[in-house]
Amino acid sequence: MTTQPDGTYEMIITADSIQSNEPDTDSYTDPSFFANMGSAYTPEDVKFKPADGEPIKRNRNKGERRISCQTLPRLTCQVFEDKLLELPYDKRESFPICRYGLDKPLITGIFPDEERFRSGCKNSIEYVRYWRGTDVQMYLYCWNIFSTLFFVQECLKRFGKPNDAFILRYRRKTSQEASNADASVEEEKGYASPDDEKPPVYNNKYSQTLLDSKNIIFRGAPGTGKTYLARQIAADIVSDGKRGDWSKLDDEQRRRIGFVQFHPSYDYTDFVEGIRPDTEETDATGTHGFSIQDGIFKRFLDKARDNVEQSRLSKEERREPSVRERLDAYFDSLDFDDNQFRISTGKPFQVTNVTEHHVLVYAPHGIKQELRIRVQDLLALMQSSTPPTNGEDVHHILERKRRQREDSYAFALLQEIQKHKPSSASRASEKVLRKPFVFIIDEINRGEISKIFGELFFSIDPGYRGPAGNVTTQYGHELYVPDNVYIIGTMNDIDRSVDTFDFAMRRRFRFIEVKAEDGLDMLEELGGLSEEAESRLTKLNETISSPDIGLGSDYHVGPAYFLNLSKSESTAKAFDDLWRDFLQPLLHDYVRGMYNETEIMEKLKAAYEDASDSPQPAERSV
Incomplete structure (x- = not known):
């Protein structure tokens, strides 16, 4: 390890060791050795050097200092953000952070807000706040530049690859810097950001409660304004505190709010997914066919999950269209009055229309001339890790027991779609922010909760959001509730249409009473x-x-x-x-x-x- 210029030192942190070229500290595996002396040093530069890629530096928020005692843990949170957020709450709050000696207690916890940090870790200002967008926040203990080495190493051990390393360049503080160390505490903690770059300030007193708790239920007497209050909170959150009135939201913000009202006959098929009549699929007698269709909550989760996935893409990845965009771009470019394709046997066919769920095909050779190819089957074929090489492969990839006539036409269309290259210029290259999605369940106690939610009992638990709460639905599809989804329920205490509220679900919600006098405004x-x-x-x-x-x-x-x-x-x-x-x-x-x-x-x-x-x-x- 070479000596750095200008009296600075270099420290390399890996999963197994800490090495510094400062005299007498050439190699240590115990981070607490450095944590005790960290107040005498100041950082100069921090970067993450992956084993198989280019070095990564901190993507600073506007107003955030270029380098501070907070930069190393913030960069660690940035590099491993997805992995940290996938941890259940109890695992996050027991995550190792710091130890000031082998005989000293271990400081633990990654918390979603300052209040939780103060109650669960230390009631002090000794913390770093990492945040991005409107709902990604992490608070953890941090006091000097070496106090989070334990945290950095733990992340490398759990989530890193062999030879991944963080590199910290640092120097001793001057006597003036040491005497003025306490004067910059507020700036070190990240409070110097401009107002437009700080986390949103919400107008409704319950908005932050929902963000912290993930699931809340407003209970009280009839007519106290519980549903009205839920809509106000949803508007407040999706607008980042700029709107408290539902009617003033724009179309994009309204799409991030879902609403449903439970009743005694409501069930899993309506809410999650199930076999339902297909209004686009009829036989010669006009009888409807049936297909597995997504329920309102599953469709809502798909939108929220897509936002999370888009927010994780790099600039280069954002230039590449998604599978759905490639499919839509192809059919947007197709002339439905003048097109002709051929299956592998040479028989011609024509695409006559595309609906939300089906591609309509006219095949003149055969008893049944009008065919319907499911859009979700085409998407599955496009996403398959082993693309089909002929029509025979299609039903194997789609996990069907027997082949269908439509398979040959689906394969022919797939080949044409793959040839089509949509312009990347049409795809926005700006970074997509992770945004909050709010789902309102009115009269939540009027439905039979266990019948409606099914296995999602597990996934809506605040401690199992994201892939950590992945479940398999009754129809074999994998599903989880993304971390950016927040649920508001409303219920009348005196409603007797359903005798009791399921206790397994009860513990997953925070109950807040809304009294008649609360809505007098x-x-x-x-x-x-x-x-x-x-x-x-x-x-x-x-x-x-x-x-x-x-x-x-x-x-x-x-x-x-x-x-x-x-x-x-x-x-x-x-x-x-x-x-x-x-x-x-x-x-x-x-x-x-x-x-x-x-x-x-x-x-x-x-x-x-x-x-x-x-x-x-x-x-x-x-």
């Missing part, structure tokens, strides 16, 4: 009726919870019911109509069967009517 859209509406609602709910009624807060009336007030009627009539048509039927269902049912209803009505003459409620603090 929605009454502002009532204009002049808002104050009286709030007064009547407050008095009515106080009476519902009173000892002589005893229903409790689960039976409170939510403010959403008051949005049914008619603005075209007089104030008195509007409130009378609301009671008669909306509130009275609801409350009567609550108390039906009680021995003093009539008396309770009279008390509730009196509270609702008396509130119109009572003092207005005090102004709420924001």
Whole structure:
């Protein structure tokens, strides 16, 4: 190892050793030797030298210092980001980071946010924050340039190849640098980035809760605005804190929000995948055929997973079109009125149309002249590691028991598609950021959870996101929930359409109660009726919870019911109509069967009517 110029030293870190050309530190395997003396040194340059490629340096965020005590662990996170994020949460939070001596405790943990770091590792500012995009964040202990050598070596041991190495060039601090070391702590920790490059600041207080927890359920009485709140949070997150209103999102942001409402007959076929009627496949009698089709959640996961995969591509890889893009580009260039192909036997055929699921083929030689080739079969053939060499290979690759007539036509089309070279100029070369996707399940407790989710019970667990939670579906397809997917459920506590919420699923969600008073702001859209509406609602709910009624807060009336007030009627009539048509039927269902049912209803009505003459409620603090 050669001596560096300008009084600097070079350290080479591999999975098995640490070597430095500084005198008396030529070769050590214990990182704690250096960790104890790290405060006296400052870094000059850091790079990763893979065994079979060009050196890699830190891709800095704007405003991030070119070199600091944080650069080595940040570069390590950058190099091994995918592998680290694939680890389940419990494995991440026990990941080795630092030790200040063989007899000292091991500091462990890679955490998703500062709060988790402070509670799970150390309640201090001694950490490095690595982040990219909107939802990739890692916090781990770091104080000086040598304090994360243990972490670097552990990553090399677990994820690296033989002869992979990190190279750190460093020098001793001057006396002035040593005396001013504490002055730059905030800058060292990465807080100097410009506002537009910092992680987003969200408007809704529950947005960060969802990002930290992955899965949350809003529970509470009917009409408290749980679904409205879920949509606000989704809009807040997919817009990086710039929009809190669903209606103001652009098309790209809306595509990253999924929505479904569960009900008692909803099942796995609707949600994940199943055999369903194929409206494009009919026989001579007009009877529909059947095929395996993706459910709404699986289609949503495919979009999120595609975003993750695109974000991992290098600039060179982004110039290469994906399999789907190659297929789409080919059929976009095809003239459906004037094309002709031949199968291996020489028989001609023509492609007449392409739908979402099928390529429609006209084959004049044969009893059945109109054929349908499944698009997903073509994609599977294009992605196969052993491409077919003839029509006979097709059904083996697609794992079908017997050959079909369509196989010869699929093989002929495959050969034509492979000849077609779409222009790479049409493919954006900009780096794709990993983006958050939010899926809302309204009335989640009204469905039979175990029947709907099936084996995805495992994959939606926050600790098993990404490939670590890969499962095989009931139809033999591999599936996992990407780390950039967040799930919001809503449920009414008093709904009895399903008796219990599955306990296996319950522990995978964070439950947050939404009370009637939490949504009072929605009454502002009532204009002049808002104050009286709030007064009547407050008095009515106080009476519902009173000892002589005893229903409790689960039976409170939510403010959403008051949005049914008619603005075209007089104030008195509007409130009378609301009671008669909306509130009275609801409350009567609550108390039906009680021995003093009539008396309770009279008390509730009196509270609702008396509130119109009572003092207005005090102004709420924001």
